[in-house]
Amino acid sequence: MSPFQGVRPVSLIAVLTGLVILLGLGVWQVQRLAWKEGLLARIAALQAAPPEPLGVVLHRLGDRGEVDYVRVQTTCPTVQQTPTLRLYAVLDGVMGYRLITACPIDSGRYRSLLVDRGFTPTEKVGDATAPQGPIASPVVGVLRRADPATWMTQPNAPARNDWRARDIPAMAAALKAVAPAPVFLMLEQPAAPPPGPRPAAIPTDIPNNHLGYALTWFGLAAGLVGMYVASVLRSRRG
Template sequence: MTEAAARRWPLVPTLLVIAAAAVMVALGVWQLERKSEKEALLALYERNRAMSATVAYPELPPVDDAMLFRKSSIVCLEPVRWDPRSGTDREGRPGIRMVADCRTGAEGPGVLVDVGTADSFTPPRWSGGPVAGTIVPGPEQPGLIARLTGRATPARAMLVADTPLEGLRASAVPNGADVPNNHLAYAVQWFLFAAAALVIYVLAVRRRLQR
C-alpha cells in the first residue's frame, strides 16, 4: 500500500470496526468463563444426585443450586392448579407429565409436583397427600433476555415424585447432563465473527483504495 493510499484509509469506520471486533472478542472470553462456571455447576449436580439424605423442600424461590437434584418430600394439602406438559416417563416413552401446583400452607406460592406421566391431558383425580421425590428446576425458567437485563422472576423448583399416582407412569427425572453447556461453541462463534469482520473490512477498503 502506498503512502497516499494509507492517508486515504478511512479513520472513523476503521475505529468502529475495531471496536466491534473487540466487543465480539470480549463476548467470546465471557463465554469461556461461563463454560468453566457451567462445568463446576454440573459437577455439583452430580454430587447432589449421589446423596441419599433428604433435605427440606425450598418452597420460596430462588432455589440454591446446592438443593437441586436432592431428595426431598412435601405434603400437598390440595392441588390448586394442574399444568400438563409433554415429556417422557423413566423408560423413555413419551407422554403428558402431570404437574400440580400444590398448596402446602395458608400462604406462599405453593409447590410444583410432577406426580407422574399419562397418555392424555386429563388430570388425575387426586386431592393431595405426601409426596417424596427429587428436586429439579421448574418448567418455567426465565429467558436469556430477562436474565441479562435483571428482570427475571425467580423460578420455582419442582418435585418429581419417586412413586407416581395410581394409573400414571413414573416421570423421567432430569439430571445434570440435561443442562446445556454450549458456551465453548458460542465462544468460537464470537471469535470467528470478530475475525471475519476484520478480514471483510480490510478487503473492502483495499479494493476501494485500488480503484
C-alpha cells in the same frame, strides 16, 4: 507514507463496531461456559447425593445459599389429592403437561411449596390428575428455581388451567397456597402408579456447546480484522 493512508473513517467505525459486538458475544459465551460447567458439576454430584431435610435447605435461602439442584425430603401426604395445574411441556419429543400441585409446609416464613409431580402425555392428562390416596412416607425430590419466561413464551391462561411458564406467585394463588417458597420441588419419589405422571426431576440432555460458540465468535472477529487489514493494504497499493 502516512500510516492512515487507505483508512476510511466510516469503514473503520463499522469494523470496530462489529468487532466489539463479536468479541462481546464471544466473552458472553465464555461466561456461559463457566456457568454451564458449574451446573453440570452440580447435577453430576446430585446423582448420588442423599436427601437433606427441606427445612434446613430452605433456611439457606435466607443466607443467599445455593439451593438449586439440591435433593430434599419432606412430608406431604396430600400431594396426590390436592388441585392440580397443567404446565405445558415437551419431554423426549412427546407433548404433554407437567402436573403442579401445592404442599403445605412450616419452614420459617414459607407455608407452602409447589410440587412438580412429573410429566404426562396430553392424551392421558385427565386420568393422571385423578385424585389418589394419601402418601404415608416422606416425598423426595430436587429443588429447582423457575426458569424465566422468554419473549417466545406464550402467556399463562389460569382461567383455562393452561400454564406456559413457571410463575410461582400466580400458580400459588391459583392453588390457594399461601406464602409459597420461591422454588419448585421436582418430585422423584414416590412415583405415582400408572396412569399417574412420570417423575422427571433432573434434565437428562443438557447441551454444552458454549466453547464452540465462543470460538466461532472469536474466529469471526479475527476474520473481520483480517479482511479489513487486507482491504487497507489493497487500497495503499492501488
